[in-house]
Amino acid sequence: MTKLRCPLPFAGTASLKDGLPRTSRPAADPSRLQRPLTVLRGVGPATAREAEKLGLKTLQDLLFHFPFRHEDFTNSRRIGELKWGEEATVACRLESISRRPTRRRNLRLLVATVADESGFMEAVWFNQDYLLDTLAPGDRLMLRGRYDGSSGSFVVKGHELLTKKGGGGLHTAGLVPVYPTTERISVKRLRAWLDAVRPLAMVLADPLPAWLRVELDLPGKADAVLAMHFPRSRGDLRAARRRLVFEELLLMQLGLAMHRRFFGERRRGEPLGAGKGISRRFLENLPFSLTPGQERACREIDADLAGEGPMQRLLQGDVGAGKTVVAVYALLRAVENGCQAALMAPTEVLAEQHYLGLERLLAGLGIDMALLTSGLKASERRRILAVTAAGEVDIVVGTHALIQGDVSFRRLALIVVDEQHRFGVRQREQLARKATREGITPHVLHVTATPIPRTLALTLYGDLDVSIVDTMPPGRQRTVTRWVPESKRPQAYDFIRGQLDRGRQCFIVCPLVEESQALEAPAVEAEAERLAAGELRGYRLGILHGQMPAAEKRRVMQRFQAGELQVLVATTVIEVGVDIANATVMVVEEADRFGLAQLHQLRGRVGRGRHKSYCLLFGEGATEAARRRLQAMEEVDDGFRLADIDLEIRGEGELFGIRQSGLPDLKLARLTRDRKLLALAREQAERIIGDDPALGRPENLLLREEVRLAFGDSVKWLDRI
Ligand code: ADP
Ligand code: MG
Numbered sequence: 001m002t003k004l005r006c007p008l009p010f011a012g013t014a015s016l017k018d019g020l021p022r023t024s025r026p027a028a029d030p031s032r033l034q035r036p037l038t039v040l041r042g043v044g045p046a047t048a049r050e051a052e053k054l055g056l057k058t059l060q061d062l063l064f065h066f067p068f069r070h071e072d073f074t075n076s077r078r079i080g081e082l083k084w085g086e087e088a089t090v091a092c093r094l095e096s097i098s099r100r101p102t103r104r105r106n107l108r109l110l111v112a113t114v115a116d117e118s119g120f121m122e123a124v125w126f127n128q129d130y131l132l133d134t135l136a137p138g139d140r141l142m143l144r145g146r147y148d149g150s151s152g153s154f155v156v157k158g159h160e161l162l163t164k165k166g167g168g169g170l171h172t173a174g175l176v177p178v179y180p181t182t183e184r185i186s187v188k189r190l191r192a193w194l195d196a197v198r199p200l201a202m203v204l205a206d207p208l209p210a211w212l213r214v215e216l217d218l219p220g221k222a223d224a225v226l227a228m229h230f231p232r233s234r235g236d237l238r239a240a241r242r243r244l245v246f247e248e249l250l251l252m253q254l255g256l257a258m259h260r261r262f263f264g265e266r267r268r269g270e271p272l273g274a275g276k277g278i279s280r281r282f283l284e285n286l287p288f289s290l291t292p293g294q295e296r297a298c299r300e301i302d303a304d305l306a307g308e309g310p311m312q313r314l315l316q317g318d319v320g321a322g323k324t325v326v327a328v329y330a331l332l333r334a335v336e337n338g339c340q341a342a343l344m345a346p347t348e349v350l351a352e353q354h355y356l357g358l359e360r361l362l363a364g365l366g367i368d369m370a371l372l373t374s375g376l377k378a379s380e381r382r383r384i385l386a387v388t389a390a391g392e393v394d395i396v397v398g399t400h401a402l403i404q405g406d407v408s409f410r411r412l413a414l415i416v417v418d419e420q421h422r423f424g425v426r427q428r429e430q431l432a433r434k435a436t437r438e439g440i441t442p443h444v445l446h447v448t449a450t451p452i453p454r455t456l457a458l459t460l461y462g463d464l465d466v467s468i469v470d471t472m473p474p475g476r477q478r479t480v481t482r483w484v485p486e487s488k489r490p491q492a493y494d495f496i497r498g499q500l501d502r503g504r505q506c507f508i509v510c511p512l513v514e515e516s517q518a519l520e521a522p523a524v525e526a527e528a529e530r531l532a533a534g535e536l537r538g539y540r541l542g543i544l545h546g547q548m549p550a551a552e553k554r555r556v557m558q559r560f561q562a563g564e565l566q567v568l569v570a571t572t573v574i575e576v577g578v579d580i581a582n583a584t585v586m587v588v589e590e591a592d593r594f595g596l597a598q599l600h601q602l603r604g605r606v607g608r609g610r611h612k613s614y615c616l617l618f619g620e621g622a623t624e625a626a627r628r629r630l631q632a633m634e635e636v637d638d639g640f641r642l643a644d645i646d647l648e649i650r651g652e653g654e655l656f657g658i659r660q661s662g663l664p665d666l667k668l669a670r671l672t673r674d675r676k677l678l679a680l681a682r683e684q685a686e687r688i689i690g691d692d693p694a695l696g697r698p699e700n701l702l703l704r705e706e707v708r709l710a711f712g713d714s715v716k717w718l719d720r721i
Pocket of ligand 1: 290317319323473
């Protein structure tokens with residue numbers, strides 16, 4: 001019996017002894033967890049309603065209402081051992097208690113004499129007169145406080161009246177939980193409730209299979225839940241948290257792994273073999289050889305394409321790491337197999353830029369390309385749709401409208417998605433569904449423009465396989481970044497003119513206009529006029545913004561590329577995809593209004609050639625967060641580290657919008673802090689699913705149930721496995 005009640009040394013404190021019903025089957029009925037709070041002594045309907053504000057309806061809710069911290073009351077002393085200034089907990093007997101007058105009007109003192117077998121001392125409470133009615137000589141007390149050397153008394157911070165029944169220390173001994181509360185539900189009350197429901201933790205089913213718990217040295221669920229509230233030590237608490245966070249992340253990763261598999265197995269892709277060698281020729285024609293990261297990514301893509309299922313891969317890498325080459329390689333792998341490929345960009349401007357870039361990269365390879373945007377004349381659009389449907393174009397570039405509207409392909413085998421704005425699991429699923437024709441789902445390569453720390457990528461893109469281009473092309477120089485306050489503006493323009501005079505080129509990005517995109521055009525025009533008449537008089541300036549007609553944008557980009565324009569005043573349309581080696585200065589106006597990821601992207605537009613490059617960030621740094629961002633830009637040039645810093649400044653929830661991504665909420669796990677566990681969870685999830693793809697084995701049934709609960713409605717596919 002004793003064994004059963006205290007299964008592991010880990011099992012917290014006296015908890016399991018107290019309050020357990022004296023039956024031979026202790027608390028074995030799981031439905032007890034679903035009972036309302038009103039079954040607790042002293043909890044009426046009004047209190048229960050108040051508790052709902054904390055999300056507490058059932059006893060189970062209460063068990064999972066975890067403290068956000070613990071007060072450390074571990075230092076317990078006898079009166080005779082107390083040292084001056086030391087905070088400690090003392091168990092003692094109340095001898096006498098009385099009010100002591102003070103000269104200060106708003107200070108009221110309550111003074112008691114307390115004793116234990118080692119001696120006695122004076123204890124003092126401030127402004128708690130009501131205790132005169134609740135405490136009486138002879139009471140046994142736990143006092144938490146500090147022995148103040150100058151007054152010679154013990155200043156009480158917290159106290160607890162010990163009952164005859166023994167136990168006690170709920171509020172003053174050991175690691176005492178501190179909970180989120182409401183006005184009417186105090187932390188003491190919550191502690192008492194949790195103390196009362198402790199025995200129920202035994203009923204909690206443990207979804208983690210025993211072998212996994214043993215292997216990873218994780219405590220059982222009941223023990224972990226108990227230790228979250230009433231840990232015996234910090235170590236206990238850490239182990240408990242680790243276990244619960246792991247479970248949360250494992251469920252998420254299992255769901256995502258099942259998703260990956262489901263699509264891999266249920267859907268058919270176009271198997272793309274070694275092909276006729278256009279992709280090889282493309283690589284050979286490049287003026288450089290691939291970096292190890294690029295090589296690896298290409299090999300991983302090859303392996304995906306050779307398989308039966310459609311590729312669902314994320315290609316990730318810092319700005320300028322050379323993702324484009326890899327993406328183009330993937331496109332050509334489809335083309336050389338006699339299939340079509342599509343490149344989808346988030347906006348039309350970007351689609352056009354990608355198209356121009358492709359034209360340059362693929363020159364001489366005999367590839368037929370088409371650009372499909374809404375700006376096309378009706379007749380031209382009809383023509384492009386016709387040749388696309390007939391299979392006469394190899395690569396079609398456009399926005400997401402490519403797979404939504406009236407566009408049909410003859411044999412679309414692969415899509416590259418430039419994910420400037422992060423897609424969620426759901427959008428990706430939608431894309432795959434919409435693009436499926438006659439039972440064939442195109443391979444998809446998602447390319448992210450923003451570096452995401454690997455572990456985060458594993459979560460946010462847990463439904464994808466991930467390739468990371470983690471090595472920069474050789475010979476890259478660090479772009480020097482300077483935050484330029486208003487007072488230094490003249491020097492900055494001096495510097496820019498110096499660069500232009502040496503034959504280099506410069507981007508000037510105008511401030512974000514949050515209210516409306518339509519306002520951006522006048523802002524750009526006004527700034528270009530101001531500069532042309534002022535600081536940059538005599539230089540050749542061009543403008544670029546989203547409102548310009550497509551042909552006009554294209555002409556401007558071409559003139560800049562050819563060096564006819566020296567300065568390009570633009571909106572953030574130049575954020576992605578622009579690749580001009582001769583441009584060495586990036587100026588961002590009102591840089592404090594931009595996020596770190598965006599600033600990093602903008603900076604990535606320079607430093608692409610052999611010339612030393614510079615990024616000048618204008619702005620006053622109005623807020624603390626803005627100053628931190630601008631400083632980070634000056635100091636850090638690794639996009640992954642910047643993403644981390646961004647996460648710290650902004651908080652992960654806001655940045656990643658987990659809620660919108662179709663992923664379950666995380667209660668305990670913090671993606672920033674729990675990276676190692678996330679990687680471990682992913683690894684274990686893959687292993688479990690590898691052995692038992694549908695989680696159908698008896699030892700995995702609880703896991704399956706919990707995955708379903710965690711993902712809720714968003715996992716219809718789970719039912720189809
Ligand atoms: P991003 O990852 O930001 O899309 P790009 O693909 O645009 O980066 O590449 C940035 C620049 O680096 C381009 O000018 C490209 O030609 C060059 N580049 C790409 N791969 C290599 C390489 N292996 N060696 C040298 N330069 C490279
Ligand atoms: Mg790119």
